[in-house]
Amino acid sequence: MSVMNDIDMAAPRREAWRPGKVFWGVLSFATGIGLWWLATVLGFSELPDPFTVLGRIVELALSGQLWVDMGASLRRVLIGFILGSALAVPVGFLMGWYKVARAIIDPWIQFFRVIPPLAIIPLAIVTLGIDEKPKIFVIFLAAFLSSVVSTYQGVVSVDRTYINAARVLGAKDRTIFLRVVIPASTPFILVGFRIGLGSAWATVVAAELIAAQSGLGFRMQQAQLYYDLPTIFVSLIAIGILGLIMDRIVVRAEERLTHWQERI
Amino acid sequence: MTGDPHKISFRNVSKVFGEGANAFTALKNLNLDIADGEIVTVVGPSGCGKSTAMNIVAGLTEVSAGECLVDGHPVSGPGPDRGVIFQQYALFPWLTVRENVAFGLMLQGMDKQERNARADHYLELVGLGDFGDAYPKTLSGGMKQRCAIARAYAVNPSVLLMDEPFGALDALTRVRLQDQLLDTWSKDRRTVMFITHDVDEAVYIAHRVIVLAARPGRLQQIIDVDLPFPRTEDIRLSPEFTAIRNQVWRAVYHRDETAAA
Ligand SMILES: Nc1ncnc2c1ncn2[C@@H]1O[C@H](COP(=O)(O)OP(=O)(O)OP(=O)(O)O)[C@@H](O)[C@H]1O
Ligand SMILES: [Mg+2]
Numbered sequence: 001m002s003v004m005n006d007i008d009m010a011a012p013r014r015e016a017w018r019p020g021k022v023f024w025g026v027l028s029f030a031t032g033i034g035l036w037w038l039a040t041v042l043g044f045s046e047l048p049d050p051f052t053v054l055g056r057i058v059e060l061a062l063s064g065q066l067w068v069d070m071g072a073s074l075r076r077v078l079i080g081f082i083l084g085s086a087l088a089v090p091v092g093f094l095m096g097w098y099k100v101a102r103a104i105i106d107p108w109i110q111f112f113r114v115i116p117p118l119a120i121i122p123l124a125i126v127t128l129g130i131d132e133k134p135k136i137f138v139i140f141l142a143a144f145l146s147s148v149v150s151t152y153q154g155v156v157s158v159d160r161t162y163i164n165a166a167r168v169l170g171a172k173d174r175t176i177f178l179r180v181v182i183p184a185s186t187p188f189i190l191v192g193f194r195i196g197l198g199s200a201w202a203t204v205v206a207a208e209l210i211a212a213q214s215g216l217g218f219r220m221q222q223a224q225l226y227y228d229l230p231t232i233f234v235s236l237i238a239i240g241i242l243g244l245i246m247d248r249i250v251v252r253a254e255e256r257l258t259h260w261q262e263r264i
Numbered sequence: 265m266t267g268d269p270h271k272i273s274f275r276n277v278s279k280v281f282g283e284g285a286n287a288f289t290a291l292k293n294l295n296l297d298i299a300d301g302e303i304v305t306v307v308g309p310s311g312c313g314k315s316t317a318m319n320i321v322a323g324l325t326e327v328s329a330g331e332c333l334v335d336g337h338p339v340s341g342p343g344p345d346r347g348v349i350f351q352q353y354a355l356f357p358w359l360t361v362r363e364n365v366a367f368g369l370m371l372q373g374m375d376k377q378e379r380n381a382r383a384d385h386y387l388e389l390v391g392l393g394d395f396g397d398a399y400p401k402t403l404s405g406g407m408k409q410r411c412a413i414a415r416a417y418a419v420n421p422s423v424l425l426m427d428e429p430f431g432a433l434d435a436l437t438r439v440r441l442q443d444q445l446l447d448t449w450s451k452d453r454r455t456v457m458f459i460t461h462d463v464d465e466a467v468y469i470a471h472r473v474i475v476l477a478a479r480p481g482r483l484q485q486i487i488d489v490d491l492p493f494p495r496t497e498d499i500r501l502s503p504e505f506t507a508i509r510n511q512v513w514r515a516v517y518h519r520d521e522t523a524a525a
Contacts, residue, residue: 162354164342164348164354165348166356167342168324168346169367169419170344170372183356258358260357260359260401261401262357
């Protein structure tokens with residue numbers, strides 16, 4: 001930053017100001033909301049206008065309802081995601097490292113991967129009851145399945161030359177695993193986390209639409225019953241923003257942990 | 265050292281990859297002795313088994329028949345007594361340059377301060393003293409290879425195995441690294457087995473050039489390089505050098521000359 005300032009001061013008026021990424025992003029966003037407002041004012045659409053939605057946001061935020069809903073959804077996602085990833089990483093390593101483990105576990109994972117997590121809900125409700133357990137379980141499953149596949153892809157695609165380079169320096173299996181396989185597959189694992197978190201978030205909202213007494217999905221479902229469009233909008237916006245924030249956090253962590261990677 | 269005067273010996277070594285109909289003989293009945301402190305270069309057409317032979321010494325590949333001895337003992341797996349420098353550098357990208365060089369020392373249980381000091385010493389030696397904290401992605405090809413050389417030197421191996429180490433580098437960098445290798449060798453006299461595609465390089469750094477033939481991979485010819493050390497630019501440009509170079513060239517590329525004519 002300071003370097004940039006120095007350059008600016010050293011060479012004032014060298015070239016005209018050029019709008020950057022942020023400028024275009026903000027402009028695009030503002031235009032979108034403008035069009036939305038226009039459409040509602042001109043009566044093209046049944047949708048609530050932006051100011052009504054803003055008013056509802058303030059209302060729900062002040063009453064605390066919004067925070068309670070967000071908290072309930074986030075809590076489920078985080079518990080399910082953390083449990084799912086925590087199991088996915090060791091299982092993925094096991095599958096990548098031992099061929100037998102891969103042969104035993106892989107068919108199951110391939111099978112469950114093609115079942116949408118939501119399709120598990122009826123089964124989960126019948127067997128686990130109607131409280132938090134079935135929802136957390138399907139999120140756990142969604143996060144686990146995405147992370148386990150990428151972890152094991154990461155392990156099997158570790159470059160042979162790294163392993164050989166470690167072996168000729170005297171490394172044995174244990175060290176190779178800890179010092180080569182784990183760091184070399186970290187980028188894959190983090191990509192898996194990102195996908196896993198995304199699918200966990202998608203799953204929680206859908207699960208709440210089907211079976212919940214709290215959360216953003218539940219709120220939307222309630223609003224639907226009462227034709228309460230502004231509240232549906234508020235929930236959608238909250239879902240989008242929270243999803244975006246979680247994704248950014250994982251991307252940041254990714255950049256931090258894999259800064260050594262050559263990027264094109 | 266035992267009674268065997270050779271540092272590395274191939275005794276009737278054969279290597280077959282695959283089985284049955286897919287079996288492929290990469291090396292057939294290779295016999296070769298390399299003396300302690302000798303520099304041999306290995307040349308030959310692609311696929312003639314150069315890397316296979318080196319990986320056998322390194323302990324990364326097992327022989328199918330015969331045996332490979334290092335210091336008179338059959339090779340059983342890799343070990344830090346044989347340093348390997350790969351063509352693709354194979355630096356760990358998640359470690360800094362210093363941590364890469366210190367990797368082998370860490371495996372030996374040396375404490376951090378000591379191994380960092382050792383690593384810095386070897387980095388200094390290859391001219392990377394200022395780059396200890398850098399990550400490999402920020403280095404040029406030549407710098408990466410020098411870092412890989414420092415990493416191999418750091419564990420003080422008695423044999424250096426180099427598989428086309430300078431193959432990916434530009435001509436100037438390559439000549440510099442050849443001189444640097446010879447310079448280091450003149451001080452420590454390590455045994456060096458060096459694979460290359462470059463005939464000039466093969467002659468310039470070697471006591472002997474081993475020429476392999478392909479299909480199946482086998483020994484074609486051994487050419488003594490009767491040129492004095494230290495090797496200099498004058499030697500490189502001398503008629504004697506050119507004569508040996510031509511001899512190696514013919515052995516590699518024109519062995520069928522008489523048959524074809
Ligand atoms: N793991 C393997 N499995 C099957 N075949 C192999 C394997 N490794 C090498 N080969 C075969 O053995 C032969 C010799 O390979 P090698 O890598 O030793 O050749 P090279 O002389 O080093 O060639 P280049 O100059 O291209 O590096 C090749 O034909 C190769 O296809
Ligand atoms: Mg090769």
